Amino acid sequence: MAIERTLSIIKPDAVAKNVIGQIYARFEGAGLKIAAARLAQLSRAEAEAFYGVHKARPFFNDLVSFMISGPVMIQVLEGENAILKNRELMGATDPKKADKGTIRADFADSIDANAVHGSDAAETAAVEIAFFFPAMSVYSR
Ligand code: RTP
Ligand code: MG
Numbered sequence: 001m002a003i004e005r006t007l008s009i010i011k012p013d014a015v016a017k018n019v020i021g022q023i024y025a026r027f028e029g030a031g032l033k034i035a036a037a038r039l040a041q042l043s044r045a046e047a048e049a050f051y052g053v054h055k056a057r058p059f060f061n062d063l064v065s066f067m068i069s070g071p072v073m074i075q076v077l078e079g080e081n082a083i084l085k086n087r088e089l090m091g092a093t094d095p096k097k098a099d100k101g102t103i104r105a106d107f108a109d110s111i112d113a114n115a116v117h118g119s120d121a122a123e124t125a126a127v128e129i130a131f132f133f134p135a136m137s138v139y140s141r
Contacts (some may be wrong), residue, residue: 001080002080002081003078003079003082004079004125005035005076005077005078005082005129005138006076006077006118006119006125007074007077007117007119007128007131008074008075008076008077008086008118009072009073009075009118010073010075011067011072011113011115011116012067013066013108013114014107014115014116015039015070015072015073016070019107023115027077030085032077033077033078033141034075035077036075036129036137036139038073038075038133039072039073041070041071047064047068049131059112062112076133076138078140083119083120083121087118089102089103090104090115090116091103091105093114094111094114095108095109095110095115
């Protein structure tokens with residue numbers, strides 16, 4: 001299986017709950033390595049650009065407002081099948097529908113405040129990683 005990289009964001013709700021370490025433990029437990037990381041307060045323009053694919057959706061403004069409501073923890077995860085593996089760890093978008101034991105089932109409050117973001121495909125992962133990290137600041141270990 002191929003070694004992949006994916007972009008993960010611990011959203012403002014989970015950062016505020018002080019569960020960054022608990023979420024990192026799940027990444028590490030699944031064999032994913034942190035290849036880059038930084039805590040950041042996104043500007044409205046950054047959040048709008050990052051979620052640009054959802055611009056026409058009814059939830060876009062709420063999503064952007066939520067993503068700038070506090071600091072987020074942004075990381076590149078690297079490992080075998082990292083994109084799908086991270087999506088499995090995250091669980092369904094709506095925490096009410098997320099499988100038991102997933103990050104969203106355990107830490108998310110609602111479909112808006114849903115604890116984590118993860119890239120959904122190889123193409124989006126590459127774009128999202130480049131959005132937050134210059135290539136020289138991502139480290140394979
Ligand atoms: P994400 O991009 O944050 O990892 O989440 P996702 O792939 O599971 O879901 P996506 O369809 O990409 O939607 C992005 C974020 O928008 C919010 N959303 N709200 N009210 C709604 O129907 C609705 N649908 C999506 C969620 O916070 C979701 O994470
Ligand atoms: Mg998505």
